[in-house]
Amino acid sequence: MMERRQIIGLWKRGAARVLTTVIQVEGSSYRRPGARLLLADSGEYAGTISGGCLEAEVLRKAVWKVRSGAVVERYSTMFDDTDEVPYGLGCGGVVDLLLEPVNTPECQALLAAAERSLSGECATVVTWLPGEGKLLRRAVLAGDGELIFASEGLGEKKLSCARGLRPEETYEGRFVEELRGPQRLFVLGAGDDARPLVAMAAMMGWQVTVADGRSQLARAERFPDAHAVVVLSADQVQDLRISSEDAVVLMTHSYEQDRALLAALLPVAPRYLGLLGARHRSSLLVSEAAAKAGLPLETCCERIWAPVGLDLGGEGPEAIALAVMSEAQAMCMGKMGASRRLTPETVRRFVEEGGFDRYLKQQCAVDLAS
Template identity: 75%
Template structure:
């Protein structure tokens, strides 16, 4: 999300030249479909479409490649100098990049939608990819309403765009949902909240800090936050899609917060404090709102944060944000660590041969 902010900022400065979008991935890739890079005429750029292995090549040729209009360019990142696709770098996949001029109505509509999401809207962008005599065409829907459609698109195609689902594979089309930044409410403005706010802002999240103690809830203490307010929890408008971290260090305040927010059930609801403290808080809040303790336990993360080790505000902030990120992305509990079974499967089934040169394959075997 921070990348989107940087791309929008560069676009607003003027002089944007080429937008590059990763629209398809086969095999392994550092970035997922939807990753973007915006190139300016000055040579400055924002965003990435790989782990650094493609950027220099794409930036060098981007303006030349779109001289006759938008195009899709395929790049291989496999260990294979004889491949038909032009770039072998060893990352293990094939990617399709959409390159389009930034001065077209289609790109302007995309950029406007990206900018709008930073203010809290959600957009769906349907792009008919160019190729074999077909020009790029695009439909942009914001909150379900069509706000842009390329000239010449039929009503049938526009209506069809409404029914397409983001992240699904469609022949000749790229469909994506541009979501608003994750909102994080940090309830408590003590010194230990400062690194958490800074880290979340680096992720591109929209961070609000709230504390009833006006001497702590000051904007200069949290320059990375979008808002710092000396208000109670009921005035914040917290929704089920939000993330919340409670760190007031005040038992009475925490009890009021849990009483107010447990019925809302935020997407992530972390409560700082020892197990015995959180247990007492939860039992009292549950009695107040008429929910079972078991139901309340399902709605909070306490003790807050992943068990990463370390000590001090920065380490705690990292553990909390890592847990919040995992929960918001639906990935908590999943591990990508290789097992001996994984290695055996790749080697014995020959899957590894796609990615390694023969000399390395011999060593593995």
């Protein structure tokens, strides 16, 4: 999301030339479909489309590539130690990129939708890809399905079809994506230990609201990266309009306030609900808040992460903030699980089964096809 903010910032300055979007990946890749890079006249750019192996090549040729309009280009990031100028990282995949000039109604509509998404307005963007004599065409639909933009010549049949396409599915000749708003995080408690948490979340592009009943702490100058800082008592938490899509961290350091906030938030069941404090304190809080909310203890325990944060080790506010953000990020992205590591067995199996030879043959086939 922070990358999207940077792209929109560069676009708004008025000198952008070419927008590049990852639309398909085969094999391994550092970035997934939807990743973007925006190039400006000065050579300045925002965003990334790989781990560094494609950017230089794309930036060097992007303006020339789109001289006649949008195009789709295929790049291989397979490792090749015989190539004088390899793309660099050997990510082991094939990436399809859509390059389009910025000064078209289609690109302007996409970037405008991306800008609105930063304020929480969701949109679905359907792009009919160029190629074989066909020009790029695009439709932008609001979250409720209302048509915001459609390329000239798109008939009602195609627009009706666009409304039925799902972003997570692949369609021949079309790229479908959903532009969602930033993840919202509510930090309830404005003590000093909340400051690095707010800074880290903002760095991730999250929209952070800080709330506390203590006016001397809930001040905007103490949280310059926050979207909003409000003075709010525990019995006013409903005014924040927290939903099941949001992340919340309770860190008021007040037992009574945490209990009142927890009782109010448990029925909402935020996507992530973290409670700062020792295990014995959290256990008593959850027990009393569950009774106050009229919910079974089992249900409440399933909705709360306490003690808050992954067990990463370390001490101090910054280490706590890292642990909390790691856990919140994993939960909000649906990726909570074990760390990924190679094992000797995996490496030996790959080598013994001829995996490296197949890897090079696959690369050669891709190079010949391109």
